[in-house]
Amino acid sequence: MKLRKHFLYGLLLFTTIAFVQCKDSGDDVKADDENELITSVTLNFKEAGTAAMTSFSYKDADGDGGNPASRFDTVTLKANTEYKMTIEFLDESKSLVEDITEEIQKESDEHLLIYTASPATLLAYTYGDKDVNNFPIGLTGTAKSGAAGLGKLKVQLRHQPGAKNGTPTPGSDDVNLNFNLKVQ
Template sequence: MRTQNKLHLSWVLGISLLFLFNGCKKGTDPLPADENELITTVTLRFTPVGTTNTQTATYQNKSGGATPTKFDAITLTANTSYSLTVDLLDESKTPTVSVTNEISTQKEEHLFLYAADPTALLTYTYGDKDSRNLPVGLIGTARTGVAGTGKLNVRLRHQPPVNGTIVKDGTAAPGSDDVNLSFTLTVK
């Protein structure tokens, strides 16, 4: 009888261990969430096409508080095409980290959106695409229209895969904001 109990106990332990090890296979646990980028500084560089006269507008919030330490206005010339590039930094780390480089290597997960209000002030054309031919927005062309004052909203959407499925589709809908800033825009 004791031998039968030991045999039964061995079977129970063996089956329990089998379930335990099968439940802990690598690759079956959900992947950790791909967190948003920490961005303390956004610099927009506007260079009139055919020149080297770059104008910059910077948003900076090193402290992470509600009030930025720097938030420049943008002043551009009417009816002019500008090469527009954006630089992003995380200055909370030492040394400072270029988030631009990270986004450049993760293009399939990021999308910049540029929207002027009123829309007649400026239009934006993407100059870069990801491997699926979807826009990114690290570089592009900004074309000013009529003179006036308004806002230029700059958004960086973070659109990582969800449960292994790619969600970036070229629109703002999927994902969340890494950056959402409204610069004062004057076109004269």
């Protein structure tokens, strides 16, 4: 009888812990609003005052998980140069390629792009677009490279339905990539 009582208390404690662990993380994202499937990300850098455009891509045919990326370019930029920067997102997993960039633009009040260079002196990004609530989006902007060096450029697309407040905190990642960054 005593063993059965301990077993029931243990089971109750385990169930309570499991329930608490499965609780919403507090990101305030609607449960029915799923993340986008993105298989291709392309960063476009147009050098200020010229027609020179350089693009760098990430491609993973099956999306996050599964097979490794088939392409993951190193972002290589001129030192101390200003660029107009745009970004494109595609879902190439279907026979008809879906332009996710258009969807992000239409749902701009639910998405935020964050560009983080490490070290920060390699690249500074300034947003060039805003949503209907005057919060940044990040599909277009200005990137200014610093002195020559090597590092990383983290590109995050945050999905923030019903929670976007201009900060990266709410929501979840549709994309979270660390490009190698070379400024020369």
